[in-house]
Amino acid sequence: MSYLVLARKYRPRSFEQMVGQPHVVQALSNALKQRRLHHAYLFTGTRGVGKTTVSRVLAKSLNCMGPQGDGDITAHPCGVCQACRDIDAGRFVDYVELDAASNRGVEEISQLLEQAVYKPVVGRFKVYMIDEVHMLSNTAFNAMLKTLEEPPEYLKFVLATTDPQKVPVTVLSRCLQFNLRPMAAQTIEEHLAHVSAEERIEAEPGALRLIARAARGSMRDALSLTDQAVAFGAGRLVESVVRTMLGAVDAAHVMLMLRALAQADA
Ligand SMILES: [Zn+2]
Numbered sequence: 051m052s053y054l055v056l057a058r059k060y061r062p063r064s065f066e067q068m069v070g071q072p073h074v075v076q077a078l079s080n081a082l083k084q085r086r087l088h089h090a091y092l093f094t095g096t097r098g099v100g101k102t103t104v105s106r107v108l109a110k111s112l113n114c115m116g117p118q119g120d121g122d123i124t125a126h127p128c129g130v131c132q133a134c135r136d137i138d139a140g141r142f143v144d145y146v147e148l149d150a151a152s153n154r155g156v157e158e159i160s161q162l163l164e165q166a167v168y169k170p171v172v173g174r175f176k177v178y179m180i181d182e183v184h185m186l187s188n189t190a191f192n193a194m195l196k197t198l199e200e201p202p203e204y205l206k207f208v209l210a211t212t213d214p215q216k217v218p219v220t221v222l223s224r225c226l227q228f229n230l231r232p233m234a235a236q237t238i239e240e241h242l243a244h245v246s247a248e249e250r251i252e253a254e255p256g257a258l259r260l261i262a263r264a265a266r267g268s269m270r271d272a273l274s275l276t277d278q279a280v281a282f283g284a285g286r287l288v289e290s291v292v293r294t295m296l297g298a299v300d301a302a303h304v305m306l307m308l309r310a311l312a313q314a315d316a
Contacts, residue, residue, distance in 0.1 A: 087112075
């Protein structure tokens with residue numbers, strides 16, 4: 051089996067598995083349970099805090115058929131039905147992820163909007179996820195607004211952005227907005243401890259702490275750094291190795307230098 055990078059292997063597949071965003075998870079779970087579904091969601095937050103993850107879980111929640119095929123909209127997608135498995139594998143025809151920052155963003159969005167008039171092929175809902183939505187051109191925003199103003203009942207938009215200020219107010223006002231917070235270093239550290247235990251990677255607590263801090267609130271970055279650190283440390287997470295890798299200055303070393311300077315001064 052080929053090696054799967056940690057950020058992909060440990061991408062949460064349910065709301066329960068999501069770390070560090072309890073307010074968003076709670077609100078979405080309640081909305082799903084009570085069938086108070088909005089037709090457009092906007093997730094804001096810096097990179098690696100879970101915007102794409104929450105979008106995929108939401109798409110599964112809306113389309114899950116349940117293990118026996120008699121399921122309905124749920125806050126706990128089963129993970130085993132065709133819809134859940136296809137969304138996890140990135141091959142569900144009615145769930146489309148589009149990166150507005152890519153070169154073909156504008157072209158792709160107009161194609162997507164043209165297809166919005168057709169009902170879902172296999173799912174209950176079509177879910178269009180548009181990442182970095184603030185990068186869309188005005189033409190693209192206007193085209194999207196038309197659909198947002200009179201959305202067919204089977205269509206859900208999930209918009210994500212690192213820069214909500216650049217999203218037109220006309221679009222913002224039609225979305226239910228959730229802010230995903232940068233993750234606390236403590237939260238990241240705990241998750242890294244869990245992941246390294248699962249992976250049977252020997253990890254020094256100091257190494258995890260350094261990585262957690264260096265990730266600056268992004269779980270994805272933390273897991274990528276962990277991949278790197280494991281490679282550098284020949285399969286182990288060693289504090290001194292991580293420190294070298296991160297190019298961080300050793301605090302203990304600084305203290306020694308300061309003491310030496312103080313003595314030289316005296
Ligand atoms: Zn399912």
